Amino acid sequence: PVYTKKRAAPSTPPQLTLPSASCPIPVLRTQRSSSPLNPAQHPLPGRPVFPRSKPEPDLYRTAIKMRMRGSPEGLRVLHMGPRLAMSIMNATRELEKIVADQTIQERD
Numbered sequence: 001p002v003y004t005k006k007r008a009a010p011s012t013p014p015q016l017t018l019p020s021a022s023c024p025i026p027v028l029r030t031q032r033s034s035s036p037l038n039p040a041q042h043p044l045p046g047r048p049v050f051p052r053s054k055p056e057p058d059l060y061r062t063a064i065k066m067r068m069r070g071s072p073e074g075l076r077v078l079h080m081g082p083r084l085a086m087s088i089m090n091a092t093r094e095l096e097k098i099v100a101d102q103t104i105q106e107r108d
Contacts, residue, residue, distance in 0.1 A: 068074030
């Protein structure tokens with residue numbers, strides 16, 4: 001048997017129904033894109049796959065946090081949060097660099 005591709009139905013231009021006594025508003029009628037008897041099949045997105053079990057704890061991160069809780073400086077860093085701690089660390093590093101450059105220039 002020879003199989004041929006189905007051709008799309010020839011598209012007819014939209015028809016404009018002018019206002020009348022029964023319907024005072026002009027209506028634009030077009031062909032249906034699909035039929036309830038033969039609807040167009042659209043591929044649905046895949047369902048998300050959720051983990052079936054609890055994820056394993058990150059032991060490295062847990063060990064670092066436990067070690068930081070042991071010192072007052074570590075507790076302060078834990079309480080301020082990672083972003084603020086990193087910005088303070090970078091600012092301190094830049095300030096130390098500026099001070100070191102000034103002391104080198106003063107010696108010369």
